[in-house]
Amino acid sequence: MATREEIADILAGFALFGDLQTPQLLGVAGTFEEVFFPQGERVLRQGLTATGFYVILEGDADVQIDGTKRATLHRGDFFGEVSIILGEPPTADIVAVTPLHCLAMSGPSVESFLLAHPRVMYRMLQAQARRLRNANRWRS
Amino acid sequence: MADPATADRPFPPGEYPLIIVGSGPGGLQLSYSLSRYGIPHAVISRDPAAGGMFRKWPFFQRLLSWTKPFAPAERSSREYQRYDWNSLIADDPAIRSLQAEFMDGSSYFPSRPEMQANLEAFAERAGVAVRYGCEWQATAKEDGPDGSTTFVLTTSDGVYRTPNLVLAVGVAEPWSPSPPGIELARHYADTREAEWYAGKRIFIIGKQNSGFELASGLASWASTITVCSPSPAKTSIEKKSLAGVRARYVQPFEDNFLGLGVKILDASIAAIVRDGDALRVDLKRTDTGEDLSVEADEVIAATGFTCPLLDLPGLGVTTFGQAKLPAVTPLWESANVPGIWFAGTITQASPGLRKHGIGAYSGAVQGHRYNGQILARHIAETRFGVAIDRPAVDQDDIVPYLLREATWAPELWHQKAYLARVISLQDEDGFRDEGILPVVHALDGMAEDVMCMTVEADGTGAIYPVVYVRHDGRLAETALPGHPLLDFETPAHHAALREALAGVLHAASAA
Numbered sequence: 001m002a003t004r005e006e007i008a009d010i011l012a013g014f015a016l017f018g019d020l021q022t023p024q025l026l027g028v029a030g031t032f033e034e035v036f037f038p039q040g041e042r043v044l045r046q047g048l049t050a051t052g053f054y055v056i057l058e059g060d061a062d063v064q065i066d067g068t069k070r071a072t073l074h075r076g077d078f079f080g081e082v083s084i085i086l087g088e089p090p091t092a093d094i095v096a097v098t099p100l101h102c103l104a105m106s107g108p109s110v111e112s113f114l115l116a117h118p119r120v121m122y123r124m125l126q127a128q129a130r131r132l133r134n135a136n137r138w139r140s
Numbered sequence: 141m142a143d144p145a146t147a148d149r150p151f152p153p154g155e156y157p158l159i160i161v162g163s164g165p166g167g168l169q170l171s172y173s174l175s176r177y178g179i180p181h182a183v184i185s186r187d188p189a190a191g192g193m194f195r196k197w198p199f200f201q202r203l204l205s206w207t208k209p210f211a212p213a214e215r216s217s218r219e220y221q222r223y224d225w226n227s228l229i230a231d232d233p234a235i236r237s238l239q240a241e242f243m244d245g246s247s248y249f250p251s252r253p254e255m256q257a258n259l260e261a262f263a264e265r266a267g268v269a270v271r272y273g274c275e276w277q278a279t280a281k282e283d284g285p286d287g288s289t290t291f292v293l294t295t296s297d298g299v300y301r302t303p304n305l306v307l308a309v310g311v312a313e314p315w316s317p318s319p320p321g322i323e324l325a326r327h328y329a330d331t332r333e334a335e336w337y338a339g340k341r342i343f344i345i346g347k348q349n350s351g352f353e354l355a356s357g358l359a360s361w362a363s364t365i366t367v368c369s370p371s372p373a374k375t376s377i378e379k380k381s382l383a384g385v386r387a388r389y390v391q392p393f394e395d396n397f398l399g400l401g402v403k404i405l406d407a408s409i410a411a412i413v414r415d416g417d418a419l420r421v422d423l424k425r426t427d428t429g430e431d432l433s434v435e436a437d438e439v440i441a442a443t444g445f446t447c448p449l450l451d452l453p454g455l456g457v458t459t460f461g462q463a464k465l466p467a468v469t470p471l472w473e474s475a476n477v478p479g480i481w482f483a484g485t486i487t488q489a490s491p492g493l494r495k496h497g498i499g500a501y502s503g504a505v506q507g508h509r510y511n512g513q514i515l516a517r518h519i520a521e522t523r524f525g526v527a528i529d530r531p532a533v534d535q536d537d538i539v540p541y542l543l544r545e546a547t548w549a550p551e552l553w554h555q556k557a558y559l560a561r562v563i564s565l566q567d568e569d570g571f572r573d574e575g576i577l578p579v580v581h582a583l584d585g586m587a588e589d590v591m592c593m594t595v596e597a598d599g600t601g602a603i604y605p606v607v608y609v610r611h612d613g614r615l616a617e618t619a620l621p622g623h624p625l626l627d628f629e630t631p632a633h634h635a636a637l638r639e640a641l642a643g644v645l646h647a648a649s650a651a
Contacts, residue, residue: 003317003462004370023370026408027426030371033499034461035491038468038475042584048608048617051494089617099467099475101460106383106497108599 004029007103010057014076016127019119028120031113032103037096043079044094050083052104059100064093072097081124084110151182151271153298158519159184161293162308163270164192165259165505166484166512169228170308171268173516176231177526182302183268184295186275190263191256192484193312199331200357202249204349204386205504207239209248213548215240221550225506226250228262229513235265249388271297276309281455281477289479304523306515308483311463311503313448316441317345321412324419325439328354337361343421343436345409347373351442352389355402359391366434367392368405370426380601381498407432412439447486452477465489470581471518472511481519487511492558492580496598500558510551510559514577530572533563535645538571539637542593546605546620546628551576552595557606560592565611565644583610591641604628607637611644 008025011017017025032055037043043054043061055078063071063079070092073079083090084107105113114121158174160167163185171183187195198204203226211223216233226239242257243250250258263270278294293300314329316322326332328350334357342362344351347369355365367373375393376384385393395402407423410431414420419439423432446464453459456476458467466482467475468489474480482489488502501507520526533541545552545561552559562574562582566589574582574590582592592608596619604622608615618640620633638645 005317021429023408023424023426023429026370027406030369035494036458036460036465036467036475036489037491041470041580045583045615047615048493049495049619052497099458101467104491104494104497106494106599108497 007032007034007057011055011103014055016055016076016078016120016123018123020117024117028113028117029103031109032105035102035104037100037102039096039099041096041100042093043096043100043102044083044090044092046091046093047089050080050088050090050107052106053080053084053110054078054094054105055103057101057103059096059098061100062093062095062097064095065091067093078124078127081110082128149271149273150269151184151274153295153300155301156180156182157302157524158182158304158306159291159293159300159302160306160308160483161185161276162192162310162484163187163190163263163272164194164308164310164484165228166310166486166508167192167270167306167308168259168263168266168268169509169512170306170483170516171270172228172230172262172266173513174520175268177516177520177524179516179520179524179526181304182300183270184274184276184293184297184300185270185272186296188272189260190268190270191259193310194252194255194259196252196329197312198252198350198353199328200334200353202247202251202388203255204249204388205506206248207243207250209240209243209245218550219548222548222553225504225554226255226258228259228266228505229509230262230266232266235262238262238265273297276450279305279451279455291479304479304481304519306481306483306519307449307452307486309448309486311445311447311465311485311488313446315444315446315462317409317443319409319411321414321419322441324412324414325441328440328442329445331440334358334361337438339363340437341418341435342366343368343419343434343439344442345369345439346442346444347371347385347404348442348444349386349389350444352385352392354440354442355392356389359395359402362401364401364403365392366403366405366421366436367396368407368409368421368423368434370406370408372406372427373404380599381597382501382504383498403434405432405434452480455480460489470578470585472515481515483512483515484508487515490578490580492578495557495596498557498597498599500555502555502558506554507558510555510576511578514559514575517575528575530564530574532569533571533573535571538563538591538645539634539641540629542591542607543605543629543633543637546593546595546633547626549576549595552593556603557594557596560594560608562586562593563591564588565590565647579608583608583615589644591644605633605637607640609641609644611647616640 007029158181205225208223213219239258275296280292314327410422560579605620
């Protein structure tokens with residue numbers, strides 16, 4: 001792991017980036033940084049300032065609210081965008097439950113990235129709509 | 141009497157309690173700091189003398205990190221380190237802040253030879269012994285019946301064995317991408333003398349600092365320069381952090397938009413092909429998707445470097461990213477293979493909080509020299525049983541102490557949102573000064589309640605102190621006000637910090 005071309009290939013398989021062509025994917029791959037978190041380390045912390053938008057390349061992460069596990073995120077899932085978009089601290093801890101390899105984009109870069117890639121923004125909106133629907137089902 | 145041959149080449153092959161590989165700034169700082177704790181260890185290096193990558197790079201002009209000969213603090217003081225990005229850190233005032241001594245006053249950015257002289261002087265005056273000309277070639281791991289692990293290093297001089305291995309080998313192995321024809325390109329590391337490029341058309345792959353260093357250094361020689369990579373480049377001034385291309389290399393950007401011989405393109409490289417006496421670089425633009433070809437006499441891949449970890453991945457050391465950095469804990473130990481640590485510029489593998497997306501400055505001397513001090517203390521305590529002093533702090537002194545640190549501590553200024561002054565609270569023990577630690581380690585890895593003072597930047601240009609408190613299982617973060625003159629010891633800061641710490645201070649009073 002991983003050249004820009006390899007990252008672009010991986011992204012091509014993720015739904016979020018499914019509408020992008022290879023040159024765009026190469027450009028996107030260069031706007032992210034790769035980061036690694038050992039098992040047990042927190043990536044985002046409930047109540048602390050948000051750090052960025054993350055896409056999981058490899059590994060699993062738990063979503064924990066007040067120490068209680070609410071969901072598990074896997075390869076291809078993404079997180080951190082809600083607090084960046086709202087400018088608010090995350091409402092959950094994101095904890096690496098296996099060694100976790102992610103792509104990370106800094107918070108201030110997210111808006112210009114989404115505006116430059118409206119198809120990614122639309123896919124992200126779809127994902128948020130699914131999460132909202134599932135949350136509403138759970139409540140009812 | 142010491143055998144001169146042995147004194148000249150210390151640490152012959154054999155068994156050592158700890159071995160450091162590397163004699164760049166990372167290896168030198170760690171060796172010095174370990175010695176202060178009395179930790180016996182060997183240092184081996186394939187180089188002929190101290191200095192690491194600064195024995196070769198940068199090619200043109202000067203370093204990107206500065207040392208101010210004249211600053212608002214005395215040169216031998218801790219506070220001066222904030223104005224000196226290049227010297228290693230010493231307890232002995234006689235070997236502190238050495239860089240300025242080797243600068244001729246023509247710039248506050250040292251030249252490469254001046255940096256090399258600084259590091260060689262530190263090694264000599266601090267008595268850092270290194271077995272030079274000893275190349276690490278292979279590694280094996282032996283697990284003992286008692287659960288212990290021994291690392292076995294094959295070197296050009298013979299076999300070394302140790303339970304504690306620290307790699308300070310830099311991120312300095314040239315890396316090139318792999319489009320067809322890349323063998324026609326020369327890597328940045330093999331760049332020729334500037335005069336050789338007179339009148340030539342130069343195509344530079346890569347928009348990191350090294351690419352723009354070449355574009356700046358060759359501007360007065362090349363006839364045209366094209367700088368190309370798939371993603372757009374931003375300057376540090378635009379990003380308001382060191383994450384962008386440094387201000388020293390802004391000229392090619394200006395030449396680009398003035399149309400004066402420099403072109404900066406956002407494109408991926410499809411192929412490099414020989415076309416008569418010249419080369420042709422076939423591109424696909426990432427901004428428009430169009431195909432484009434550029435003719436050049438010379439193609440240079442300023443595409444970065446990787447971490448030369450040799451066979452460590454085979455031992456289970458996970459690596460990630462183009463730079464093949466090792467996956468590490470917040471205290472720079474391999475996440476997969478305990479007993480292997482990393483020092484120097486490799487410590488950038490531990491990302492820290494990445495507040496506002498801004499990483500630590502562990503990839504440069506001004507950041508990783510403090511990581512080295514912390515790592516030495518951690519290894520001394522956990523592997524060698526050295527008792528670390530954690531002085532008691534009077535409750536009334538906490539607020540002024542933390543604000544003084546926020547205003548002056550070089551560790552906090554160079555490693556923003558990454559290193560913190562940490563004070564712990566235990567019921568029976570009161571407040572203790574835990575020293576400077578990675579804030580992630582303090583928040584997630586310590587059992588005690590803690591207060592962590594950091595200095596932070598948010599990418600808007602603002603710099604301000606932030607205090608983190610973990611108390612009764614809850615974590616809180618309070619950003620204190622900034623100040624136009626960066627003085628964080630004002631009455632307003634005292635009041636704000638007292639309020640932020642009220643819960644934990646009150647709890648201690650009640651106890």
